[in-house]
Amino acid sequence: MDELTLVIGNKNYSSWSLRAWLYLAVNDIPFEEIRLPLDTPRFYQHIHEYSPTGCVPVLHHGEVWVWDSLAIIEYVERTFAPQIGWPADPKARAVALSAVMEMHAGFPELRKHYPMNCRKPSFQAPLRGEVRKDLTRLDHLWRNCLDASRGPALFGRLSIADVYFAPVVFRLHTYQLPMSQPCLDYVEWMLALPQMQAWAEAARQETEIVVADEWQD
Ligand SMILES: N[C@@H](CCC(=O)N[C@@H](CS)C(=O)NCC(=O)O)C(=O)O
Incomplete structure (x- = not known):
């Protein structure tokens, strides 16, 4: 092999x-x-x-x-x-794939103004640009998935959709961006995954700084 x-x-x-x-x-x-x-x-x-x-x-x-x-x-x-992998049910799979494609190409304001910075201590960041629009859409998308599946993952069990939103989970946590309680619970659940913790721990051990990805007041 x-x-x-x-x-x-x-x-x-x-x-x-x-x-x-x-x-x-x-x-x-x-x-x-x-x-x-x-x-x-x-x-x-x-x-x-x-x-x-x-x-x-x-x-x-x-x-x-x-x-x-x-x-x-x-x-x-x-x-x-x-x-x-993907959710087994073909309808759930289609929704999961749509959500993943939306993440792959979308949420530009969230990505532009709130770079992933795993080791940065969490703080209440001000809302920048048009990020409220992206957050509203993300909240709606996640709520629909969580309501339909009853959690704890977007489609019930961990799937590719959760993996694909993992960087957003770190961003929401670092910058304490406003989301509804079910979405905040989902963020906590994702952050508790041992593999997410292992990634964050390895990030904390790194010393390189990318100035463009650091928060500027
Ligand atoms: N569509 C690509 C995007 C990959 C991407 O933009 N990677 C960034 C790092 S997160 C990169 O390599 N940037 C280096 C550069 O553009 O010089 C994917 O899904 O893998």
Whole structure:
């Protein structure tokens, strides 16, 4: 069986990396990790050995290179048929896929103004730009899923949808952004996952600073 290698950025800042890493971790799939800290000479020196786009994450498996977080998750799900995948019910799966695609392409204000910064102590950040619009939409989306599934995960059991929203979970926590109580409960539940805690702990051990991703008053 070919080994899996996952190339990621900093655990503190790289939200796209977290998705691919977390999916392998929650499924207990062994992989070698190559960490290239973003915005460093080492990153620019080596990233093109692995990634045609110059971005992380990238997965290497035998002859295959996969260079997008969702494509990596899809590939792993198809190749290894792990325990945690898409919801089994076709209707729930369609909703989950829509939510994941919405996350992949959307919530631009949340992403722009509130960079993932796992090790930053949680604080009450002011609302910037049009983020209220993104938060309202996110709350509505999560509430619909949680109401239908009755939690604790978006679709009842942990699925790819939860993995895909993991960076948003860290952002909501760090910046204490306003969400309804069921969504805040969901954030707490996600943060308590051992794999989320392992990622956050590794982020706290990192020393590199990406100035553009640090909060500016
Ligand atoms: N659509 C890609 C986005 C990947 C992405 O933008 N990665 C960021 C890090 S979180 C990156 O590599 N940035 C480095 C750069 O653009 O120089 C995915 O889903 O994997």
